[in-house]
Amino acid sequence: MRSALLVLAVCLAAPPVRAAEPFDAVRAIFEKHCLSCHNDNELKGKLSLSTEAAARRGGESESPLLTSDLAANELLAQVTGPEPLMPKDRPPLSKAEVEAIRTWLAAGAAWPKDAVLRDRRFDPSTWWSFQPLRPVTPPAVAGPLAAEVRNPIDRFVLATLVEKELTPSPEADRRTLIRRLSYDLLGLPPAPEEIDQFVNDPDPLAYERLVDRLLASPHYGERWARHWLDVVHFGETHGYDKDQPRTNAWPYRDYVIRAFNEDRPYGRFLREQLAGDVLYPEERDGLEGPGFIAAGPWDLIGHAEVPEEKTDGKIARHLDRDDMITNTIQTFTSLTVQCAQCHDHKFDPILQEDYYALQAVFAALDRTNRKYDIDPQVARQRRELEGRRQELAEVQKQIDERTAERAGPRWNELQRLIAAREKDSAGAHPLAAQFGYHSGIASEQATPKWVQIELPEEQEIAAIVLHPCHDDFNNIGDGFGFPVRYKVEVAGDTAFTEAVRPVLDQTGADVPNPGLRAERIDAPGRARVVRITATRLAPRLNDFIFALSEVEILDAAGRSIAATAKVTSLDSIEAAPRWRQTNLVDGYYPGVVDVGQPLEELKRERDQLKAASLTAEDRQTLDRTTRDLASIASGIALLPPQQTAYVAAIHTGTGTFRGTGAGGGQPRPIHRLLRGSVLAPAEEVGPGAISFLSALPGGGRFALPAEAGEGARRVALAEWIAHPDHRLTWRSIVNRVWHYHFGRGLVETANDFGRNGTPPSHPLLLDWLAREFRQSDGSIKHLHRLIVTSRTYRQVSLDRPDNAVADADNRFLWRMNRRRLDAESVRDSVLAIAGKLRPDLYGASFQDFVIDKPAHSPHYEYHLFDPENPAGHRRSVYRFIVRSQPQPFMTTLDCADPSMQVDRRNESLSPLQALALLNNDLMLVMAEHFAKRLEGQSPTLEGQLETGFRLTTGTAPAADELSLLADYARTHGLANACRVLLNLNEFLFVE
Numbered sequence: 001m002r003s004a005l006l007v008l009a010v011c012l013a014a015p016p017v018r019a020a021e022p023f024d025a026v027r028a029i030f031e032k033h034c035l036s037c038h039n040d041n042e043l044k045g046k047l048s049l050s051t052e053a054a055a056r057r058g059g060e061s062e063s064p065l066l067t068s069d070l071a072a073n074e075l076l077a078q079v080t081g082p083e084p085l086m087p088k089d090r091p092p093l094s095k096a097e098v099e100a101i102r103t104w105l106a107a108g109a110a111w112p113k114d115a116v117l118r119d120r121r122f123d124p125s126t127w128w129s130f131q132p133l134r135p136v137t138p139p140a141v142a143g144p145l146a147a148e149v150r151n152p153i154d155r156f157v158l159a160t161l162v163e164k165e166l167t168p169s170p171e172a173d174r175r176t177l178i179r180r181l182s183y184d185l186l187g188l189p190p191a192p193e194e195i196d197q198f199v200n201d202p203d204p205l206a207y208e209r210l211v212d213r214l215l216a217s218p219h220y221g222e223r224w225a226r227h228w229l230d231v232v233h234f235g236e237t238h239g240y241d242k243d244q245p246r247t248n249a250w251p252y253r254d255y256v257i258r259a260f261n262e263d264r265p266y267g268r269f270l271r272e273q274l275a276g277d278v279l280y281p282e283e284r285d286g287l288e289g290p291g292f293i294a295a296g297p298w299d300l301i302g303h304a305e306v307p308e309e310k311t312d313g314k315i316a317r318h319l320d321r322d323d324m325i326t327n328t329i330q331t332f333t334s335l336t337v338q339c340a341q342c343h344d345h346k347f348d349p350i351l352q353e354d355y356y357a358l359q360a361v362f363a364a365l366d367r368t369n370r371k372y373d374i375d376p377q378v379a380r381q382r383r384e385l386e387g388r389r390q391e392l393a394e395v396q397k398q399i400d401e402r403t404a405e406r407a408g409p410r411w412n413e414l415q416r417l418i419a420a421r422e423k424d425s426a427g428a429h430p431l432a433a434q435f436g437y438h439s440g441i442a443s444e445q446a447t448p449k450w451v452q453i454e455l456p457e458e459q460e461i462a463a464i465v466l467h468p469c470h471d472d473f474n475n476i477g478d479g480f481g482f483p484v485r486y487k488v489e490v491a492g493d494t495a496f497t498e499a500v501r502p503v504l505d506q507t508g509a510d511v512p513n514p515g516l517r518a519e520r521i522d523a524p525g526r527a528r529v530v531r532i533t534a535t536r537l538a539p540r541l542n543d544f545i546f547a548l549s550e551v552e553i554l555d556a557a558g559r560s561i562a563a564t565a566k567v568t569s570l571d572s573i574e575a576a577p578r579w580r581q582t583n584l585v586d587g588y589y590p591g592v593v594d595v596g597q598p599l600e601e602l603k604r605e606r607d608q609l610k611a612a613s614l615t616a617e618d619r620q621t622l623d624r625t626t627r628d629l630a631s632i633a634s635g636i637a638l639l640p641p642q643q644t645a646y647v648a649a650i651h652t653g654t655g656t657f658r659g660t661g662a663g664g665g666q667p668r669p670i671h672r673l674l675r676g677s678v679l680a681p682a683e684e685v686g687p688g689a690i691s692f693l694s695a696l697p698g699g700g701r702f703a704l705p706a707e708a709g710e711g712a713r714r715v716a717l718a719e720w721i722a723h724p725d726h727r728l729t730w731r732s733i734v735n736r737v738w739h740y741h742f743g744r745g746l747v748e749t750a751n752d753f754g755r756n757g758t759p760p761s762h763p764l765l766l767d768w769l770a771r772e773f774r775q776s777d778g779s780i781k782h783l784h785r786l787i788v789t790s791r792t793y794r795q796v797s798l799d800r801p802d803n804a805v806a807d808a809d810n811r812f813l814w815r816m817n818r819r820r821l822d823a824e825s826v827r828d829s830v831l832a833i834a835g836k837l838r839p840d841l842y843g844a845s846f847q848d849f850v851i852d853k854p855a856h857s858p859h860y861e862y863h864l865f866d867p868e869n870p871a872g873h874r875r876s877v878y879r880f881i882v883r884s885q886p887q888p889f890m891t892t893l894d895c896a897d898p899s900m901q902v903d904r905r906n907e908s909l910s911p912l913q914a915l916a917l918l919n920n921d922l923m924l925v926m927a928e929h930f931a932k933r934l935e936g937q938s939p940t941l942e943g944q945l946e947t948g949f950r951l952t953t954g955t956a957p958a959a960d961e962l963s964l965l966a967d968y969a970r971t972h973g974l975a976n977a978c979r980v981l982l983n984l985n986e987f988l989f990v991e
Contacts (some may be wrong), residue, residue: 388628503523
């Protein structure tokens with residue numbers, strides 16, 4: 001039985017091939033039918049047809065694949081016969097296709113040099129979202145329905161209803177409409193007096209004026225920013241194992257609120273988030289906008305504790321860029337480009353090279369804190385002063401270089417010693433004594449680890465002193481990482497092959513933890529290298545390590561001669577300043593008393609040496625430069641303090657997380673990864689976008705000049721996405737806005753406009769809205785007005801069995817969708833109704849938790865937060881968002897998961913929600929405040945409850961409802977009656 005091509009699977013049968021050359025015809029067949037499974041990444045049947053070399057290697061069969069002996073040809077055998085094995089589970093190839101393969105094989109199976117085949121199953125022009133935006137004329141509506149049209153949206157919806165033999169629903173009453181609008185646009189309930197004013201307003205344009213008033217409210221930006229933050233998975237902790245806080249992430253959130261309130265043109269909004277620091281470097285929005293790129297989770301361990309050259313470090317940075325491009329492409333174009341990181345996209349025409357071209361766009365970026373000035377004028381002043389300071393610093397550097405030449409070796413030694421003493425601002429090294437060397441982490445205790453100290457040359461030594469570490473990790477304390485079994489050896493060369501001699505062997509039995517007691521080992525004789533090998537490691541936390549604070553190599557006079565030595569090791573965690581190899585010979589260890597000359601004495605000697613070595617000309621230049629630098633420092637000190645934001649930027653970094661800044665911000669090289677593995681890099685890929693949209697400027701690959709900085713890549717991508725002809729960009733955003741108004745988008749899969757997504761319910765309306773939005777300069781408020789002033793939006797939400805039979809889920813919008821309040825609206829409404837909601841906008845997030853164990857992996861304890869604390873009475877959009885431990889109350893109410901891009905929230909109904917709304921501490925406290933507010937509104941219980949009913953539901957209670965509620969309040973108290981009001985369906989749902 002033949003097995004070579006048992007998995008030559010195909011997705012679609014191709015039309016008859018018409019090609020001028022035999023290979024062209026076969027190439028089209030292979031790319032249409034075979035490459036989806038038989039490529040360098042998939043290798044189904046161990047076969048790739050991507051290149052001639054791969055195809056000639058064949059698959060599992062020993063029979064030749066490209067032989068001209070047609071009787072023995074395995075490829076031809078698989079696609080011919082009464083029941084061809086290939087295409088598997090699909091219609092067989094056409095006769096013309098089989099004949100094309102036969103002709104090509106018979107002629108020798110010529111394969112043009114360097115021809116590489118790609119999976120071409122998908123013709124972009126056949127899928128709705130990949131087609132250009134088309135000009136659309138709203139359809140005419142005839143007969144009685146013509147009177148129902150309020151704007152062009154209604155024409156599209158009504159035409160579809162007529163086509164589907166459905167009828168629209170009546171318009172909702174004003175009391176329903178103001179509550180619907182208020183929650184949609186502000187996320188807050190309307191006050192009873194606002195409802196009464198609107199209901200009794202005789203102006204026929206009262207509704208339109210209400211829409212404009214709500215859109216002008218600063219609370220509009222708070223409401224719609226929350227929707228955007230869901231999509232971009234904004235959070236204020238890193239996530240992963242050590243879910244550390246991001247205390248400076250909130251400026252991006254404030255940026256989004258401002259952008260919505262100001263009705264920022266969408267193209268500008270997009271550009272600010274992808275490349276604002278490049279395009280608008282002196283503007284606050286340009287510097288805060290790139291918080292978008294850094295909004296997602298970040299692996300602190302993978303970046304800050306693992307070197308980038310290590311496999312885990314490469315994986316961490318690959319995943320980091322993956323998050324950046326997924327967030328970018330999915331947010332702005334609704335494409336699942338991330339599915340192409342291991343192979344060409346299985347369903348959409350996105351190549352693996354496209355994915356890595358997008359990774360190359362972000363290849364220089366890291367997530368980091370960046371300081372900036374809010375005022376552009378201050379930014380310019382600071383830049384000018386800093387520029388002048390750099391020029392003067394360069395003058396000083398040149399003088400120092402000339403001084404060093406004249407002063408001799410002592411100058412460099414003094415500079416080194418002073419730098420060592422100045423590791424902290426006090427110069428006393430309160431923590432430096434604990435700094436040391438830390439090996440890589442091992443899962444097995446018997447894993448050997450070694451570290452060695454290499455002297456500049458071989459010399460006489462007398463003794464070696466090992467100083468243990470102290471670290472509070474896992475409450476270990478003194479002796480942290482000191483090996484359970486170890487040996488010490490010396491040698492005459494760094495390769496450890498000459499004059500090797502053991503000086504201590506503690507490998508036969510476990511040694512007790514020495515605490516902070518130094519271990520002195522006499523080792524008289526000549527040596528250049530000292531090596532300490534741990535053969536049985538110290539336990540840490542479910543793993544094992546080797547750590548030392550200091551190694552001294554003493555000469556016969558008892559002086560340490562290791563200060564200028566080089567330190568190497570089998571492996572090392574380089575997380576400066578706490579852990580790094582050089583700490584092992586820096587002269588600091590727990591218990592150290594004598595740290596050499598005092599800092600001030602060293603500086604005095606340096607200054608004296610410098611004064612003696614300066615020429616008269618240099619002295620004059622130095623005096624003038626010093627005065628000018630002091631003046632500049634005074635000028636900078638007078639400027640307003642800078643703000644800090646957590647954004648994507650070039651990061652200089654330290655230790656393992658050194659970023660790209662040290663290299664001038666040059667992007668890391670990006671290679672296509674076979675099967676997505678960092679261990680299998682293929683060709684290098686330059687920056688670009690998605691090839692099948694190459695008709696857009698810069699599409700495919702970006703042609704950038706060699707001298708272009710990393711920012712040019714992001715600018716190119718931003719311009720590519722924001723281009724007026726980018727059909728996906730404009731469809732995506734109008735669909736998102738529609739989704740939040742109706743509870744479902746015209747395209748239900750708002751993050752996936754590809755073939756795995758759903759087609760639009762009203763494709764012509766979607767295109768009309770996209771073009772209208774684009775022509776309005778990307779005004780989202782204009783889009784809101786269109787949607788909410790339509791008759792379609794104003795319909796009642798009541799079910800109608802006659803329509804429900806044909807369209808049970810209301811896909812064609814014959815009524816409005818009844819919707820449950822989202823988590824933030826519930827919480828904000830409860831605070832507002834209780835009279836406790838603080839109206840202040842912007843600023844640092846409030847934390848409704850207490851942090852336990854902040855040093856390592858923080859525990860966010862929500863139950864310890866006092867709900868009476870006014871800090872927690874701000875709108876929910878200002879709540880500090882934790883990834884690893886979400887707020888229990890908000891999570892129960894289906895709050896968005898900040899670790900995921902949430903294009904649409906769950907809308908569940910569960911007993912847990914009822915229990916939370918009744919018994920959560922916030923609900924209990926706010927019910928008390930609600931009751932006190934009502935007591936001040938009316939002298940009678942009935943009057944209080946009627947006001948409470950109107951505050952929660954927007955309507956007055958019926959007589960029997962009021963009677964029942966009053967009886968309950970007399971028995972259980974007004975506060976408990978308020979809890980009932982806050983649990984009414986009329987409060988929790990919007991009609």
